Amino acid sequence: MQVELADRAAVQKSEVEDATPSSPPAAASAAEDAPLLPGRGVRRRAVSERFRQRTGSFRRDVGRAAAETFLLTRLTLILLRYLGIGYRWIRQFLALCCYTLLLMPGFIQVVYYYFFSSQVRRSVVYGEQPRNRLDLYIPTENTGLKPVVAFVTGGAWIIGYKGWGALLGRRLAERGILVACIDYRNFPQGTIGDMVEDASQGIAFVCNNIASYGGDPERIYLVGQSAGAHIAACTLLNQAIKECGEGDASTWSVAQLKAYFGISGGYNLLNLVDHFHRRGLYRSIFLSIMEGEESMRKFSPQVVVKDSAARSAVSLLPRIFLFHGTSDYSIPSAESEAFIDALQQHGAKADLFLYEGKTHTDLFLQDPLRGGRDKMLEEIVAVIHNDDPNASTQHLVVPVARRLVPEFMLMLAGRVSPF
Numbered sequence: 001m002q003v004e005l006a007d008r009a010a011v012q013k014s015e016v017e018d019a020t021p022s023s024p025p026a027a028a029s030a031a032e033d034a035p036l037l038p039g040r041g042v043r044r045r046a047v048s049e050r051f052r053q054r055t056g057s058f059r060r061d062v063g064r065a066a067a068e069t070f071l072l073t074r075l076t077l078i079l080l081r082y083l084g085i086g087y088r089w090i091r092q093f094l095a096l097c098c099y100t101l102l103l104m105p106g107f108i109q110v111v112y113y114y115f116f117s118s119q120v121r122r123s124v125v126y127g128e129q130p131r132n133r134l135d136l137y138i139p140t141e142n143t144g145l146k147p148v149v150a151f152v153t154g155g156a157w158i159i160g161y162k163g164w165g166a167l168l169g170r171r172l173a174e175r176g177i178l179v180a181c182i183d184y185r186n187f188p189q190g191t192i193g194d195m196v197e198d199a200s201q202g203i204a205f206v207c208n209n210i211a212s213y214g215g216d217p218e219r220i221y222l223v224g225q226s227a228g229a230h231i232a233a234c235t236l237l238n239q240a241i242k243e244c245g246e247g248d249a250s251t252w253s254v255a256q257l258k259a260y261f262g263i264s265g266g267y268n269l270l271n272l273v274d275h276f277h278r279r280g281l282y283r284s285i286f287l288s289i290m291e292g293e294e295s296m297r298k299f300s301p302q303v304v305v306k307d308s309a310a311r312s313a314v315s316l317l318p319r320i321f322l323f324h325g326t327s328d329y330s331i332p333s334a335e336s337e338a339f340i341d342a343l344q345q346h347g348a349k350a351d352l353f354l355y356e357g358k359t360h361t362d363l364f365l366q367d368p369l370r371g372g373r374d375k376m377l378e379e380i381v382a383v384i385h386n387d388d389p390n391a392s393t394q395h396l397v398v399p400v401a402r403r404l405v406p407e408f409m410l411m412l413a414g415r416v417s418p419f
Contacts, residue, residue, distance in 0.1 A: 092280055095418035102413040106167075106369040106404035114166040119173060121213070126205035127198065130185060134202055135162050136213055137169030137179040145216035146178040147384045150206045152199050152235075154226025154264075154364075156281060157289045158187050167368050168223075171401060175381050178215040180206045184231070187289045192234070192299050199235040204252040221384055222260045222318075225364050226331065229265025233301040233339075236260055240313035241304075258387055259319040261380055264360050266331040267339040268302040279330070302335075305342045314343070320350040321383065323376050325358025330419045353379060360419040366410050371403030 100107070114120055114135075121136040139146055149172055153164040165181035172179050182202030185194045203222065211217050224232030240254045266272050269290060277283045287293055297303045304310050322340055324333040336352055343350040355363060355376065363376050405413075 092418045095416050098416045099413050099418065102409045102416070103365065103369060103405055105406070105409070109404050110166050110170065113170055114163060117170075120166075120169075126182070127201040129194075129198060129201075130189065131183045132198060132201065133162060133183045134205070135165070135169065135181045135183075137166075137173040137181070138214060139173045139176045139178060141176060142214065145211065145219075146176060146214055147219040147221065147388065148206060148210050148215040148217075149177055149179045149221050149223050149384075150203050151179055151181045152184070152202075152222075152224040152228035152232040153181060154224075154228045155186065157192065157195065157227045157231075160184065160186050160227060167365070168225075171368055171374070171377055172381070174401070175385075177381070177384060178210070178213065180210065180215075182206075187285075191291050192231075192289055192295070193291055195231050196234050196238060196299075199231050200239065200250075200252075203235065203257075204250070207252040207256045217256070219384070219387060220257055222257050223263070223380070224261070224265060225263040226265060226360065229262040230267060230299075230301070232260065233262060233265065233267060234299055236317065237301050237304050237310070237313065240316040241310055243316060244312045254316050254318065257318045259321060259383060260317070261383075262320070262322045262336070262339075263363055263376070264324055264328055264331055264336075265322070265339075266335045267300065268335060269296045269300045270303065271338075272331070272335070275332070302339045302342050305339075305346055305348075311346060314346045314348050317343075317348050319383075320348060321353065321379070322350070323353045323355070323363060323379070325355045325360065325362055327357050328360045330360035359414060359417065361417055362414070366414060368401065369403075369405045370407070370410055371401045374401065 114122075119138045119140060121138065123133040124136060126132050126134055151165045151168060153160050153162060155161065155164065160183075162181040162183035165179070169179040169181055180202070182199060184190075184198035184202070190198070206215075207217060207220060210220070222232055222236065224230070236254065236257070239250060239252070242250055243254060273283055273286055273296070276286050287296075290296055290299055305314055320340075320343060322336040324331075324336040326333050333354060336354075340350050340352040353376070358367075367374050368377065
């Protein structure tokens with residue numbers, strides 16, 4: 001509770017600072033507009049005014065970054081108390097460090113794009129809770145309203161962050177698609193119920209406000225990756241179930257989404273709890289994230305779909321596309337196969353794309369960093385642009401992305417990857 005209050009105070013402080021004008025608007029005085037010298041022009045207050053505004057904006061960005069760093073550090077220390085320090089976690093951490101170093105050439109370029117590109121709008125507020133922020137990746141072409149992807153990133157329900165979607169956001173924005181990467185509370189800051197609530201609020205913000213950023217509210221697609229695929233699927237099903245009941249006062253509707261894309265997701269927690277325990281996400285921690293063993297069925301989309309009480313809700317779902325690598329050891333591809341079977345048996349329109357030999361991170365990281373043709377990205381882009389009869393042919397032909405990391409480093413990263 002103390003952590004929650006401290007987090008909320010930090011967010012409120014940041015919002016107050018954002019609301020404070022960086023400099024008071026005032027008319028230029030006569031002295032300021034007086035000629036500098038005869039025939040040499042007039043001193044303009046606007047120049048110094050813009051400088052002060054930029055300085056104030058920079059200070060706010062630094063202050064917000066410092067507050068977020070403090071918050072993440074504090075939550076990390078709390079998380080370590082849950083996890084403990086054992087041989088398995090040390091080994092995984094070292095593997096993660098090696099994996100990150102090998103992919104660093106690509107990460108540096110993506111980070112530079114994230115912080116310095118004029119097409120990225122960071123930390124747009126969508127709710128009142130901590131981490132209720134989203135990043136927008138806006139296409140360079142500004143003619144007409146653009147199709148929209150609302151993206152929920154992965155992170156084992158523990159280290160998810162909106163910035164992880166920078167590479168996907170960049171690739172889709174290059175293809176004329178506006179991307180909103182939704183942040184959400186991670187454990188121990190929140191449990192699965194909080195994550196689903198945050199995702200729902202983020203989707204509502206996108207549905208109701210994206211037109212003001214150049215997005216088309218009639219063409220919105222939901223995408224989730226890994227834990228984010230699970231959170232997004234739970235959010236989608238929960239909303240459909242609400243709409244089947246009476247008195248639903250939600251600010252968005254399942255009908256506003258054209259399709260759902262799930263990348264390397266897990267959809268039956270009952271099957272995954274032991275698998276995660278063997279890989280280091282221990283049962284006690286996982287059950288704490290999922291609000292106890294009694295809630296496992298409630299937050300297992302595959303189980304919910306099979307429930308007779310949810311049959312009418314399944315009929316409301318948009319088209320569903322699942323993507324999975326057959327060599328995924330973090331979340332086996334059997335998860336997507338079983339979920340697709342359950343959806344199809346109960347009347348949902350669902351398709352599965354399996355990628356031979358691909359791991360948990362290949363589809364989301366290594367393949368986009370490799371450059372060239374990206375099969376999964378091409379499938380997503382094709383679905384989105386084929387829904388628009390007025391889509392220009394330049395968007396239907398996917399541009400070839402340049403390589404960001406040498407092939408031998410990608411191969412080594414795949415060998416040491418802890419995922």
